[in-house]
Amino acid sequence: xxxxPLDILSEVVPAGGLARGMRVFQVQGVRGFQLAxxxxxxxxxxxxxxxxxxxxxPEEFSIIVTLRVPSVPAKRxxxxxxxxxxxxxxxxxxxxYAPNKLHFLFWSQEHTDGWQTRVTFPNxxxxxxxxxxxxxAVSGQSFSLTVDCSVPKDVVVETPFPASLSVKxxxxxxxxxxxRKGVFxxxxxxxxxxxxxxxxxxxxxxxxxxVATLSVPPILQDLPAKxxxxxxxxxxxETDTKVTLGSRPPxxxxxxxxxxxxxxxxGLYLCxxxxxxxxxxxxxxxxxxxEYQNLVTNSETMGVEVFTIPKVGLxxxxxxxxxxxxxxxxxxxDGKFVPYQNIPTYQAQSWKYFTIGKKIxxxxxxxxxxxxxxxxxxxxxxxxxxxxxVAYQRITTHSARDWEAFVIEGEAFLAVVNHREGNNHNIDxxxxxxxxxxxxxxxxxxxxxxxxxxxxxxTIGPYSxxxxxxTxxxxxxxxxxxxxxxxxxxxxxxxxxxxxxxxxWEVFRIGDRVxxxxxxSHSYxxxxxxxxxxYAINSSIYxxxxxxxMFVKFQDLLTxxxxxxxxxxxxxxxxxxxxxxxxxxxxxxxxIIYRWQGYEGFVAAHHLPTVGCRDWEAFHTAEGSxxxxxxxxxxxxxxxxxxxT
Numbered sequence: 001x002x003x004x005p006l007d008i009l010s011e012v013v014p015a016g017g018l019a020r021g022m023r024v025f026q027v028q029g030v031r032g033f034q035l036a037x038x039x040x041x042x043x044x045x046x047x048x049x050x051x052x053x054x055x056x057x058p059e060e061f062s063i064i065v066t067l068r069v070p071s072v073p074a075k076r077x078x079x080x081x082x083x084x085x086x087x088x089x090x091x092x093x094x095x096x097y098a099p100n101k102l103h104f105l106f107w108s109q110e111h112t113d114g115w116q117t118r119v120t121f122p123n124x125x126x127x128x129x130x131x132x133x134x135x136x137a138v139s140g141q142s143f144s145l146t147v148d149c150s151v152p153k154d155v156v157v158e159t160p161f162p163a164s165l166s167v168k169x170x171x172x173x174x175x176x177x178x179x180r181k182g183v184f185x186x187x188x189x190x191x192x193x194x195x196x197x198x199x200x201x202x203x204x205x206x207x208x209x210x211v212a213t214l215s216v217p218p219i220l221q222d223l224p225a226k227x228x229x230x231x232x233x234x235x236x237x238e239t240d241t242k243v244t245l246g247s248r249p250p251x252x253x254x255x256x257x258x259x260x261x262x263x264x265x266x267g268l269y270l271c272x273x274x275x276x277x278x279x280x281x282x283x284x285x286x287x288x289x290x291e292y293q294n295l296v297t298n299s300e301t302m303g304v305e306v307f308t309i310p311k312v313g314l315x316x317x318x319x320x321x322x323x324x325x326x327x328x329x330x331x332x333x334d335g336k337f338v339p340y341q342n343i344p345t346y347q348a349q350s351w352k353y354f355t356i357g358k359k360i361x362x363x364x365x366x367x368x369x370x371x372x373x374x375x376x377x378x379x380x381x382x383x384x385x386x387x388x389x390v391a392y393q394r395i396t397t398h399s400a401r402d403w404e405a406f407v408i409e410g411e412a413f414l415a416v417v418n419h420r421e422g423n424n425h426n427i428d429x430x431x432x433x434x435x436x437x438x439x440x441x442x443x444x445x446x447x448x449x450x451x452x453x454x455x456x457x458x459t460i461g462p463y464s465x466x467x468x469x470x471t472x473x474x475x476x477x478x479x480x481x482x483x484x485x486x487x488x489x490x491x492x493x494x495x496x497x498x499x500x501x502x503x504x505w506e507v508f509r510i511g512d513r514v515x516x517x518x519x520x521s522h523s524y525x526x527x528x529x530x531x532x533x534x535y536a537i538n539s540s541i542y543x544x545x546x547x548x549x550m551f552v553k554f555q556d557l558l559t560x561x562x563x564x565x566x567x568x569x570x571x572x573x574x575x576x577x578x579x580x581x582x583x584x585x586x587x588x589x590x591x592i593i594y595r596w597q598g599y600e601g602f603v604a605a606h607h608l609p610t611v612g613c614r615d616w617e618a619f620h621t622a623e624g625s626x627x628x629x630x631x632x633x634x635x636x637x638x639x640x641x642x643x644x645t
Contacts, residue, residue: 005064005192005193005194005214005215006050006192006193006194006195007191007192007215007216007217008050008081008172008174008191008192008193009033009174009188009189009190009191009192009216009217010215010217010218011045011049011050011172012043012044012045012174013217013219018219019042019043020036020039020042021035021036021038021039021040021042021043022034022035022036022043023036024219024220025187027068027131027187027257028130028131028253028256028257029257030068030131030189030211031189031219031220031221032066032067032068032131032186032187032188032189032220033187033188033189033220034186034187035174035175035176035183035184035188036183038180040173040175040176040177040178040179040180040183041173041178043173043174043175043176044171044172044173044174044178045171045172046170046171047083047167047170047171047172048167050172050193051167055166055167055168056164056165056166056167057083057092057093057162057165057166057167058193058195058196059139059140059161059162059163059164060138060139060140060195060196060197061137061138061193061194061195061196061197062135062136062137062138062193062194062197062198062199062200063095063134063135063136063138063191063192063193063194064133064134064135064190064191064192064194064199064203064214065080065095065133065134065136065188065190065191065192066131066132066133066134066188066189066190066191066211066212066213066216067080067126067131067132067134067184067186067187067188067189068129068130068131068132068186068187068189069097069126069127069128069129069132069186070127070129070185070186071127071129071357071358075098075099076098076099076182077096077097077098077103077182078096078097078098078175078182078183078184078185078186079094079095079096079097079173079175079176079177079182079183079184080094080095080096080097080175080184080188080191081094081095081172081173081174081175081191082094082095082105082172082173082176082177082178083167083170083171083172083173084170084171084173084177084178085169085170086169086170086171087169089178090107090116091105091107091116091177092106092107092165092167092170093105093106093107093165094106094177095136096182097124097126097184099127100122100123100124100125100436101120101121101122101123101124102120102121102124102126102134102145103118103119103120103121104118104119104121104136104138104143105117105118105119106119106161106162106165107162107165108159108160108161108162108165117157117159119143119155119157120155121143121145121153121155123153124145124147124153125410126147128254128410129254130253130254131189131211132147132148133147133148133149133190133203133209133211133212134146134147135149135198135199135200135203135204137152137198137199137200138161139161139198140160140161141156141157141158141159141160141161142154142155142156143155143156143157143161144198146200146204148209149200149203149204149209149212150209152200174188174191175188189211189216189220190213190214190215190216192214192215194214199214202214243258243259243260243261243268244258244259244260244261245260245261245263246263246308246622247308247314247619247620247621248260248262248276248620251271251272251273251274251275251276252271252273252274253273255271255273256271256272256273257270257271258270258271259271259279260276262620263622266282267279267280267282268280283571283572284570284571284644284645285570285571285573285644285645286570286571286573286575286595286605286606286642286643286644287643287644287645288606288643289593289606289608289627289640289641289642289643290640290641290643291638291640291641292626292638292639292640292641293336293337293638293639294636294638295316295318295330295337295628295636295637295638295639296635296636297318297320297328297630297635297636297637298318298320298322298325298326298327298328298342298635299320299321299322299325299635300320300321300322300612300631300632300633300634300635301318301319301320301321301614301615301630301631301632301635301637302319302320302321302347302348302349302350302614302615302630302632303318303319303348303349303350303351303402303614303615303630304316304317304318304319304351304615304617304628304629304630304637305317305319305350305351305352305353305362305617306617306619306628307353307362309360309382312387313331313332313333314331314332314619314621315329315330315331315332315340316329316330316332316337316617316628317329317330317351317353317362318330318351318630318637319345319348319349319350319351319364319365319630320345320348320635321347321348321632322347323344323345323346323347324344325342326342326343326344326345326348327342327343327345327348327351327364328340328341328342328343329341329342329343329362329389332621335621335623336639337639341388341389343364343380343389345364345366345378346366346367346368346369346370347366347367347368348364348365348366348367349365349366349367349400349401349402350364350365350401350402350403350615351363351364351365351403352365352402352403352404352405352414354405354412354414356412356434359381359382360381360382361379361380361381361382361392361405362379362380362382362389363377363378363379363380363403363405363414364377364378364380364403365377365397365400365401365402365403365416365417366378366397366400367399367400367401367419368399374396375396375397375398375399376394376395376396376397377394377395377397377400377403377416378391378392378393378394378395379391379392379393379394379395379414379441380392393440393441395416395432395441397416397418397430398418398419398420398421398427399418399419399420399421400416400417400418400419401417401418401419401452401453401454402416402417402452402453402454402455403415403416403417403455404417404455404456404457404466405457406457406464406466408464408486411433411434412433412434413431413432413433413434413444414431414432414434414441415429415430415431415432415455415457415466416429416430416432417429417449417452417453417454417455417468418430418449418452419451419452419453419471420451423474424474425450425451425471425472425473425474426448426449426450426451426473426474427448427449428446428447428448428449429446429447429448429449429452429455429468430443430445430446430447431443431444431445431446431447431466431491432444444490445490445491447468447484447491449468449470450470450471450472450473450474450479451470451471451472451473451474452468452469452470452471453469453471453502453503453504454468454469454502454503454504454505455467455468455469455505456469456504456505456506456507456516458507458514458516460514460544463485463486464485464486465483465484465485465486465494466483466484466486466491467481467482467483467484467505467507467516468481468482468484468505469481469499469502469503469504469505469518469519470482470499470502471501471502471503471521472501472524475525475526475527476524476525476526476527477500477501477521477522477523477524477525478498478499478500478523478524478525479498479499480496480497480498480499481496481497481498481499481502481505481518482494482495482496482497483495483496483497483516483551495550495551497518497542497551499518499520500520500521500522500523500537501520501521501522501523501524502518502519502520502521503519503520503521503562503563503564504518504519504562504563504564504565505517505518505519505565506519506564506565506566506567506576508567508574508576510574510596513543513544514543514544515541515542515543515544515554516541516542516543516544516551517539517540517541517542517565517567517576518539518540518542518565519539519559519562519563519564519565519578519579520537520538520539520540520559520562521535521561521562521563521581522534522535522537522561523537533583533584534584535560535561535582535583535584536558536559536560536583536584537558537559538556538557538558538559539556539557539559539562539565539578540553540554540555540556540557541553541554541555541556541557541576541601541602542554554601555601555602557578557592557594557602559578559580559592560580560581560582560583560584560589561580561581561582561583562578562579562580562581563579563581563613563614563615563632564578564579564613564614564615564616565577565578565579565616566579566616566617566618566627567618568618568625568627570625570642570644571644573595573596574595574596575593575594575595575596575605576593576594576596576602577591577592577593577594577608577616577618577627578591578592578594579591579610579613579614579615579616579629580592580610580613581612581613581614581632582612587611587612587633588609588610588611589610589613590607590608590609590610591607591608591610591613591616591629592604592606592607592608593605593606593608608629608640610629610631610638611631611633611634611636612631612632612633612634613629613630613631613632614629614630614631614632615629615630616628616629617629624641624642624644625641625642625644626639626640626641626642627639627640627642628640
């Protein structure tokens with residue numbers, strides 16, 4: 001048996017050029033073909049060009065594919081390749097991708113009376129805009145799929161692959177089944193048939209398993225052709241570079257090499273795979289802060305969430321104390337927040353905006369029971385038809401204070417802080433996992449907490465962390481708050497830090513340094529003499545010590561019943577603003593903006609008059625940068641504009 005690799009992809013590419021309906025794109029430093037749906041037959045060739053000495057498809061073989069799949073709509077199937085008879089609409093051999101599934105198709109005349117056999121590999125998630133290499137090994141009734149050299153998925157079926165499948169007068173078709181419907185919309189880099197062998201040992205020796213190579217067309221190889229004499233070197237490929245406008249978008253491996261233009265800063269930034277790097281920017285300096293808008297709210301506001309719905313606009317959701325009228329969502333219109341939607345809530349404490357795929361959600365933490373005596377918090381889903389948020393899922397909670405949404409290893413999670421149940425503050429808070437089959441959040445893990453106020457999720461390198469702000473255990477606020485690390489499928493205790501009525505954690509980065517700030521609200525212990533002032537206490541900033549593998553105290557700042565920290569930047573400068581709510585005598589207390597000054601740490605720069613300040617949110621628009629603060633003591637929140645030079 002001739003065991004040489006049969007490069008299906010290279011057969012479609014004519015020497016020195018591209019077939020009609022093919023374009024070359026470079027994404028994440030790797031090149032691949034994009035296929036057009038307009039001329040599917042142009043992306044085909046006779047099987048006899050591969051099977052020169054024998055017109056039978058091999059009985060045992062491997063198929064190696066390297067591809068990049070965009071988001072595939074539900075119920076849509078896309079063909080990676082097919083082998084079809086000249087005068088038959090049936091697929092002799094084919095590979096087809098559907099959301100979270102991969103189907104291998106083959107025709108077996110002698111075993112199934114002429115019906116096609118489909119071998120399905122479930123839970124194959126490829127549509128993440130990343131490169132992946134698949135190895136499908138076939139031998140008789142055994143079918144094995146390896147994705148990125150991970151653990152193989154094995155399937156045994158009743159009907160074996162035929163021992164004698166004729167390919168006479170048959171043709172291969174790249175990315176289609178000879179029709180426009182079902183054309184592959186991603187990028188293809190490698191498509192190789194290896195007769196008589198499992199290709200896994202040959203492929204899984206590379207450093208980068210996702211783009212491991214057995215045979216790739218020359219035009220897709222990493223080194224461009226050397227120019228002749230003085231000829232200008234021309235790139236034979238395109239890149240899918242795009243420029244994003246508006247507020248700061250995420251920057252991860254998926255966005256690598258993309259640009260972001262921030263009109264408010266007049267800056268152009270490049271994503272390096274983890275952070276936005278300034279390419280061209282007019283460096284701004286914060287000069288002063290001015291009052292911009294008095295936002296009249298339904299009632300006192302316990303928390304505020306600012307978010308952007310793509311192609312719809314910028315919004316702010318306020319968590320209001322009383323029902324009726326409940327809480328409100330405001331839309332940024334003509335440079336101001338205007339009322340957009342009212343939602344019934346029950347002493348709402350906070351909102352959390354998050355997305356799962358194309359689904360958009362907004363979760364509210366309700367502190368009190370509803371009209372029917374039920375204690376629950378609600379997840380709302382954005383209706384594109386109604387352009388409103390509609391109730392989606394109710395979850396039983398206990399005096400909920402906060403929601404935190406995050407993704408670990410491609411799975412979506414939602415964590416709720418349960419503050420107390422009756423008079424018992426020492427209860428479980430819950431982490432829910434999104435079930436894509438039911439479309440609902442289901443309990444995944446419970447974590448004991450004490451009168452907790454806040455969750456904060458963050459990542460450091462490959463590790464995921466979740467910090468809880470424990471506030472009161474029934475007798476004292478001087479208790480430990482905890483940081484958990486994700487290991488072996490669950491959160492496990494990483495570090496405990498003594499806090500004093502902790503109300504908020506805020507993680508932020510300055511350069512390569514990672515910080516974690518806690519807002520301490522008050523110091524009380526029933527077993528010790530009362531201090532002169534419960535509320536004038538230090539809040540602390542901790543820094544990650546990589547050598548010690550723990551957070552160590554970096555700086556103490558005197559605060560007055562601090563309830564929130566918010567980190568933001570202006571130009572090259574970094575800032576922290578604290579929500580001071582009560583000094584022991586009055587709720588009219590200055591909240592402070594601290595400026596990062598390197599060796600000095602954070603130094604007070606601006607004193608902002610606030611009343612019962614509960615929450616800060618920083619946001620940007622095309623017109624500039626702003627801070628929004630919510631008041632827990634009056635039905636009035638304020639938008640402040642950052643004036644720069």
